[in-house]
Amino acid sequence: xxxxxxxxxxxxxxxxxxxxxxxxxxxxxxxxxxxxxxxxxxxxxxxxxxxxxxxxxxxxxxxxxxxxxxxxxxxxxxxxxxxxxxxxxxxxxxxxxxxxxxxxxxxxxxxxxxxxxxxxxxxxxxxxxxxxxxxxxxxxxxxxxxxxxxxxxxxxxxxxxxxxxxxxxxxxxxxxxxxxxxxxxxxxxxxxxxxxxxxxxxxxxxxxxxxxxxxxxxxxxxxxxxxxxxxx
Numbered sequence: 001x002x003x004x005x006x007x008x009x010x011x012x013x014x015x016x017x018x019x020x021x022x023x024x025x026x027x028x029x030x031x032x033x034x035x036x037x038x039x040x041x042x043x044x045x046x047x048x049x050x051x052x053x054x055x056x057x058x059x060x061x062x063x064x065x066x067x068x069x070x071x072x073x074x075x076x077x078x079x080x081x082x083x084x085x086x087x088x089x090x091x092x093x094x095x096x097x098x099x100x101x102x103x104x105x106x107x108x109x110x111x112x113x114x115x116x117x118x119x120x121x122x123x124x125x126x127x128x129x130x131x132x133x134x135x136x137x138x139x140x141x142x143x144x145x146x147x148x149x150x151x152x153x154x155x156x157x158x159x160x161x162x163x164x165x166x167x168x169x170x171x172x173x174x175x176x177x178x179x180x181x182x183x184x185x186x187x188x189x190x191x192x193x194x195x196x197x198x199x200x201x202x203x204x205x206x207x208x209x210x211x212x213x214x215x216x217x218x219x220x221x222x223x224x225x226x227x228x229x230x231x232x
Contacts, residue, residue, distance in 0.1 A: 018057065025056060035061040038088035040081075040164065041100040042068040042107065047190055049100060052197075061088045067107030068099055069132045070164035073171040078129075082171075089174050095183065097168060101161040102190040108156050111137050112149075132167075133160045158207060161187040162200065 018025055038061045041049045049055070049062050063084040070085070071077045088094050111130045136159045140152050147155070165187050169175045177183035187200035189207055195214060198207040 025058065029058045033058055033061070033092065035059055035088075035092060036095045037061070038063065038085065038092075038094045038097045039100055040064075040068055040070060040085075040097065042066065042102055042105060044102060044105065046192055047100070047102045052100075052190065061092060061094060063088075066126055066129055067105055067111070067133065067160060068101050068164060069107075069129070069160065070099065070167040071132050072167045085168070085171065085174070089171075089177065089183065096186060097174075097183065098186045098188055099161050099164045099168075100188045100190060101157050103154070103157065103192045105153075105157050108133075108153055108160060112140065112153060112156055133163060136160050136163050158189060161189060165200075 035058060037059065039049045039053075040063045041047060043064045043066055049060060049064075053060070061084075063081060065081055069081075071081060073082070085097075089097075107126070107130055110126055111133055114127065117124055133156075136156055140156045140159065144152050144155055165185050168185060169178065174183065178185060187207075188210065189198040189200075190196075191198065191213075196209055197211040199210040200206070201208050
């Protein structure tokens with residue numbers, strides 16, 4: 001009950017902030033949304049895109065799933081994520097797509113360290129979903145077999161962001177907008193250990209600090225495999 005009370009009190013604060021004035025933000029949103037950005041993030045409770053970016057209602061169209069994955073455009077692609085991308089790009093005509101990954105991702109850990117199904121476990125939806133990133137996991141195991149488990153997890157977290165960016169370009173209507181210059185793709189990584197925000201630079205083939213830690217930037221996050229990045 002204490003947590004529910006916290007949530008209700010939080011809504012009261014939200015109400016005061018956005019509905020207490022004669023003219024409010026929601027007056028402009030009543031007839032529809034016009035977000036400029038589609039953000040594809042992880043379901044992880046530590047990585048709330050709206051909170052991390054200080055966004056207001058209406059700023060972002062947000063899609064969250066385990067490990068911030070984008071399935072490739074195929075006839076049997078999971079319709080939940082694909083339909084949201086289609087709506088944001090084709091109907092809302094967003095100007096940018098951000099794929100936001102993060103450190104210590106449980107989905108990536110499950111991908112690299114799969115566990116046998118427990119006795120009595122009826123489903124394995126997480127395992128099925130994470131197969132989208134299996135090519136990344138295979139490359140990590142092959143190319144970084146000599147590295148520590150922590151380093152492999154970190155590399156896989158970064159590489160899965162880039163795979164999602166590449167998979168976005170398999171959607172023909174999205175690829176056309178990128179080619180026309182009206183849609184930009186971005187890969188971001190939130191380091192929950194240091195508080196840093198990294199952004200992928202296709203020119204330099206690595207993740208670079210976009211917002212450094214308060215104390216100092218710990219390190220650069222290099223792309224494990226400099227192949228088919230297609231972001232600006």
